[in-house]
């Protein structure tokens with residue numbers, strides 16, 4: 634995955650994907666803006682604010698997203714699958730209206746575990762949401778179309794990672810952990826999401842360290858404050874990276890066959906070491 638665009642880098646901190654935390658327990662917009670501004674200032678201080686936003690209305694924008702997904706879906710997934718020597722069939726996909734997202738997320742994607750293995754792309758925001766979205770990106774993103782394209786590539790590959798993990802779980806007759814999530818409990822959600830998101834991140838960026846993860850001390854992520862929902866994706870990535878670097882397919886199988894348990898949450902490094910130990914057998 635190309636990692637050349639700032640907006641794309643910031644994005645994984647805030648998108649929801651299939652992560653229930655963001656839907657059930659999201660921070661206020663002002664806090665999210667602050668977080669993004671901080672990253673923005675730290676990483677690209679010389680970018681001038683420009684009033685460049687390529688879509689004049691929701692319809693134009695939605696059509697662009699749909700066409701871009703249609704043109705790139707197969708190619709993007711084939712790219713990551715060939716990299717990891719995955720031979721699964723491609724998942725199906727569909728488009729939905731945006732629901733309950735914020736102004737960062739007029740487009741998005743979600744892997745539907747219960748719905749015939751379909752990746753669902755959101756692409757049709759309300760006028761009101763689109764205005765907020767447009768104003769934010771006009772202010773902070775000098776070339777939004779490039780950012781958006783990178784983001785859609787990312788969605789496609791990330792969700793394909795979820796699809797692969799789900800398909801492999803079925804093949805191994807593993808307990809279907811995806812359908813058993815009880816969203817009442819943040820800890821439980823984290824328990825189920827962190828490995829799933831880590832694997833999807835790893836697949837989407839072909840094992841490279843994502844931009845957001847570079848700013849975060851991985852030892853801290855893996856052993857203290859593990860339940861920081863804003864770092865779910867980075868934590869998951871650091872958790873699975875050494876395992877999948879060693880042997881991708883064996884690592885995936887061991888993660889599926891030895892799911893994270895609640896007792897592991899106090900120090901994810903211990904879980905990682907346990908899986909690495911199993912890989913030596």
Ligand SMILES: [Zn+2]
Pocket residue numbers: 650651652791795829830833
């Ligand atoms: Zn995901």
